Every structure is written in structure tokens, then in C-alpha cells.
Amino acid sequence: MMTQYLDLLMTDYTLQIITLGTAVLGALCGMLGSFAVLRKQSLLGDAISHASLPGIAIVFLVLGVKDNNGLLLGALLSGLVSAVFIKGIISKTHLKSDTALGIVLSTFFGFGMLLLTYIQKLPNANQSGLEKYLFGQAATLLASDVWLMSSIAGIALLIVLLFWKEFKIVLFDADYTTTLGFHVKFIDTLMTSFIVIAIVMGLQTVGVVLMSAMLLAPAAAARQWTNSLSIMVFLAGIFGAVSGILGTAISASANNLSTGPVIVLVATFFVMISFVFSPIRGLLFKQIKLWKNRNDLKLMKTLMFMYNIVEDHDNISHPHKIQLLNNFQGYTKKSLKSLQAEELILLEKDSWSLTEKGFQVAKNLYTQQS
Amino acid sequence: MSNAQIEIQLILSLVAVACALPGVFLVLRKMALISDAISHSILPGIVVGFFITHDLASPLLILMATLTGVLTVVLVEYIQKTGLVKEDTAIGLVFPSLFSLGVILIARNAGDVHLDVDAVLLGEVAFAPFDRWMYNGMDMGPKSLWMMGGILTMTITLLSLFYKELKVATFDAGLAASLGFAPMAIHYGLMTVSSVTTVGAFDAIGAILVVAFMIVPAACVYLLTNNLKKLLIFSSLLGIFASISGYWLAHAMDTSIAGTIATVLGLIFFLVYLFAPNRGYISQWYKEKQQKTEVALLVFLLHLANHEDEMERNSNHLQEHINWSHQLARKVLKLANQNNMIEIENEIISLTPKGLEFTEQAISYITDNKNSELEGIKQNYFLFRG
Known part of the structure; x- marks a missing residue:
């Protein structure tokens, strides 16, 4: 079966694109997810990915386009708005972060559902393309999508390298960073925006519901093997990419296996291995x-x-x-x-x-x- | 209103109350996201149950799905206990993997099962009245009405039996343990009730919106009151109100009922968030602004009290001394004047006896109590607030 798959990979252009896409996505998510995990914002990803749904629907409704990049932009905006709301609820009221995340997640998603069903019933709307964002369809990845993903991953990598020192110090002691005169709010916003971007990039492939696992699992696995931030980010990127490649391979070689869930399960498998076998921390x-x-x-x-x-x-x-x-x-x-x-x-x-x-x-x- | 419409509204109201009651405790115990985790991870339980029974309302399916929900909680807590990752990461790892398992199970057996992931995640209450319970050829009403009614009855019975225990365990787990209330049993009891409710409700409103039904009403009311009884009652009422108004709104727009109700809940929360007295955004913003001016006033009065020298108290020089913007300086000066704290003579500002008395009291209060909230003292001295 292995050789069969490799043969297929050599010849099938679509499979090459999808494999490349999921690998880049995995690497991007792993890299940026490390920051989310270390900042104890693991579930922020879950909330933001659910909250991106209305953005997609609104762009479709207002502009009438099904152009992928336009829809992703809508998802991005809606994700950022939801992040602002979450921050606002946590900072201005006595509600805790879990409640804030839950409120934003469910009401934004509900609003997205409202819009989607509204679109469905419009007379001339062909909204079949929208459903894929719910559960993701890696098969719909195009070469242009992979290009977009790769360039975003490149930019993200550049920014992470550029702000490495700032990111690192904010992660470990935000108060101390403020006293050193760094603009913590700016760094914070930058980090959150990148997490939102990573989520939006993954929507098409793994979907709204499973996106948070793409972000978390590689980082959680990488965390077990090292105490150094740079190694962790690097390892998480590797884990993410390998999960993407393996997941695609498994789902391509069997019938009726959706790619998103398989990738998530592969990533979870890495986490389990890391939990058990990592030296020093491992069970x-x-x-x-x-x-x-x-x-x-x-x-x-x-x-x-x-x-x-x-x-x-x-x-x-x-x-x-x-x-x-x-x-x-x-x-x-x-x-x-x-x-x-x-x-x-x-x-x-x-x-x-x-x-x-x-x-x-x-x-x-x-x-x-x- | 047709019969079916009344039945749908009845089912929705039952779901709203059944979700709001455990939701209050989840919000208070800072475990709101456990409901999100449970709602996703019951999927494999539902799928396996459905393979066996082929009936979404069968007790066996509910039992299996509930067990999966409780299993989620156990897994999350086990991972947390190993200390390898933080709590939120543990939640974020467990439920997507269980959910993925469910999705794959459905996809692998798509031929045999008429079960859609969409149906589980999003639900459709509009079909609920068609699935009826026939007993001896007699029509007893929609199955889900009976099911939710049963779940709600169970929740209310448990709540009234263990109200005191739940209350103590929620606000002071240590005290509850020392009184012999077994906080762990209460914790798992609450988790089981949440799971059962989620399982019962997913059919009608979908797994994701169960989260909205559980958390949003409780969060709204929590911004308005601290009283547990009021929290429970008003969350339930708010849930019912949102369900019925959401239903009619969805009816008018021809949109997803559950989505519309969640939107209505979101709007209500937004309004409460903005306008709640004392705890809302606007009142917080106003309070912060007031605090700022009043702290500035205190600094100003202190400056005056500390400097006998007339040069230091010249109104033209003050700006340089305290390094305030012109605007803030004027605001503070006006406030001090309004409250008869200072008097100005030939551009020299001096404290009135009242101003001096207030300053001294405030200073001694702050040094004694290590607390800069001088509400009581301010009430005694201020005619006008900042």
C-alpha cells in the first residue's frame, strides 16, 4: 500500500498539491500554535475558528463572491472582531476567560448559521462552496491556495524571527517586559493576529470545528521534548508538517476518510507518543x-x-x-x-x-x- | 399558531431551561468550556449508539453518549493531573480527537447509517414534532418533548435535593470537603447532568449551540446579580424568552432556528454587557474615568498640603510641577473648587479647612488599609464626583 501511495504521489498532481498544502499548513499552525499554548490561550483558537463563520457568510452575502481569498478575508476580519470581543469581556467584566470564550464561540457561530441558512434560501444563490468551511475539504485545495499559504507562512516566519526576543520575553514574564519599556500591548496584538491568521488559513482544509486541534496538538507534543522555545517552535513545525503529510497519505489510501479528522488524529497520536515516551517529562x-x-x-x-x-x-x-x-x-x-x-x-x-x-x-x- | 409550532416552542423552552440550570454552575465554577468539549466529544458515543439502536431518541444511545461526555471530563482531568500541559490545552486536545473519531466513524459507514455530522452539530428542531411517540396506537406527542421533559425533571429534582451541597461546593470547595460533602461526587454529578442535557438537546438545537444555551443566559444574569437563586431563575426565564423570540424571528426570516436563537442570545448579552449597572462596559468606563480624575484631585490636594511655599502654589506654575496637561489641570481645579476643597487668591491656591481635613483623612486611610478606594470618605466630602 505504501508503494502504491508513493506512486500515486509521484504522478497525481492534485495529491501533490494537497500534500504540500497540508504540510505547509501543519508547519504554520505548529509554529504559531506554540505561542498560543505557552500563553495559555489554547482555547482561543477554538473560539476564533468558530467565530470566523459569520465573516465568511457576510462576504458572500454582500459581495456575492465565492472567491476563496475574499471569503478568507471575511473570516479573518470576523476572527479579529471576535478576539476584540473576548478581550473586552475579560477586561471589563468579572466574567472569566472560559465564559468569554464560550459566549463568543457560540453566539458568533449561531449568527453564522443564521446567515448560512439565509443564503441557502436566496433564490439564485449557489452556496455549495460554503459548507466546506464547516468541516474542511482538503480536496478543494488549489495550487493558488498553497501559494497563498506558503507566502503567509513565510511572512509569519519572518515576523517571528524579527520579533523573537520580544515574543519570548512577553511569553515568560509580561509584567517584567512592561517595566523594560517594551510595548506589550502591541506584541500581544501581533501574536493574537498571527494566531487568527493561522486559523483562517486552516479553515478550508480542516474546517471550523477541528482547527483548534491543528493549532494545539503539534505544540503540545513539541513541548514535551524540550524546554527551549526555539527548539519547541521548530519541533512543533515539524510535527505539524508530518501530521499533515501522514494524514493526507492515510486518507488518500483509504475510501471515505476525510482528511481533516485524520490529520487531527495523527497529530493527537504524536501527542500521546510524546506524553508517554519523552525523556524527563514523559509518563x-x-x-x-x-x-x-x-x-x-x-x-x-x-x-x-x-x-x-x-x-x-x-x-x-x-x-x-x-x-x-x-x-x-x-x-x-x-x-x-x-x-x-x-x-x-x-x-x-x-x-x-x-x-x-x-x-x-x-x-x-x-x-x-x- | 399551529400545533407543531406550539410543540416546537415547548421543546425549545424545555431545552433552554434544562441547559440554563447546569450552565449557571458551569459559569460560576469557571468550567464553561467543558460544555463545549462535551458537546463535541459526544459524537462518537452518538454514532456507536446509533449503529446499535438506529433511533436518536433511544435511552441506550443517550446512555452511551452521556458516558462519552463523562469520559471526556475524566480524560481532561487525567491529562491535567500529569502536569504535562495546562488545563485549557488538555481540553483542546481531547475533544477534537474524539470528534474526529466520530466523523471518521460516520464517514466509514455512510452507506448503512442515516446520520449526518451536520445534523449532530447543527440540529434541526423544525423536524422534532414529526418524530412522535406512539403508545398503544395513541399519539403521545413528540419524542423529544418527552425526552427533554424527563431530563429537565431529573435536573430539577437533583438541583432541589443537592442545592445546598452544590452551592457550598461551588463557592468554597475546601469548606464543602471539610463539611463532608464530597466535592468530587458533586463535580462528577454536575458533569453527568451537563452531558445528559447536551445529548438530549443536540438533536433539537445542535451540539455547538448547546454551549450558547448553557453559558450565555447565565453570563448575562451574572452581570446583573450575584444571588444564586436569582441566577438560576432569571437564566431560565432569559433562555425561554430568547428561544421563543428567536423562534419567531427565524420563522419570519426563514433561517435556522437554533442559529437565530443563539444570535438573539448574543444580542441580549451584548446589550447587558454594555448597559449593566455597575458591571457593564459603560458603567465600568465611567467609573474608571471618575477614579482617574479623583485620584488626580487627591494628588493635587496632597501637593498643596505639602507645600507652604507660595511659589509652589501659584496656579500658573502648577502645570509644570505636577506635569499635567492643561485640560486635566483645569478639570481637577474645577472639581476641587466645586467641592470647596481649595480657594484661589491672587493666583495662589490654598486648601480650605475642609480640603485639609479630607486630605489628611484620605492619607491616613490609604496608609492604614493599603487600599486606594476611599468610597466612604469620598461620600462624606464630595458634593460633585469626578
């Missing part, structure tokens, strides 16, 4: 560390027990019977062997003796802490 690593700590504790307990027996003797390395340890339940042959491997004790047939090193370690076990 697996943490579990192994837990087991290791537990094991160490057991060994040290055994050593301590031996120390208590040996303490009163003149010769600390005098051998003792292993049976003597039976009062203490926590030892096994394996644990004794690993103690020997660390040269803390010496084993001889059925007896053991503490080494000088073992004696010192046990002696310092408690005193070290205080």
Missing part, C-alpha cells in the same frame, strides 16, 4: 524513575539493617549468616547481589559482611539529610 520515564527510587530505597533499608547489626562489633567486616537477615523481610537474593555489585557488601556462600564503603554509606544515610 514512562517518570514511572521508571519511580520504580528505581523504590528499589533504591529497599536496598538502602537492607543496608541499614546490616549496619545496625554490625555497628557494635569491633571488626565491621566480620561475616554474618544470611539467616540473620530473616527478621528483616525486605531482602531478596537479587537485592543482596545488587548490593554486592555496588561493593557495599561481600557475599560468601551463606554469609555476608559489610565492606568499609558500605559501612560509611550506611552511616551517612541519615546524617546526610540534616
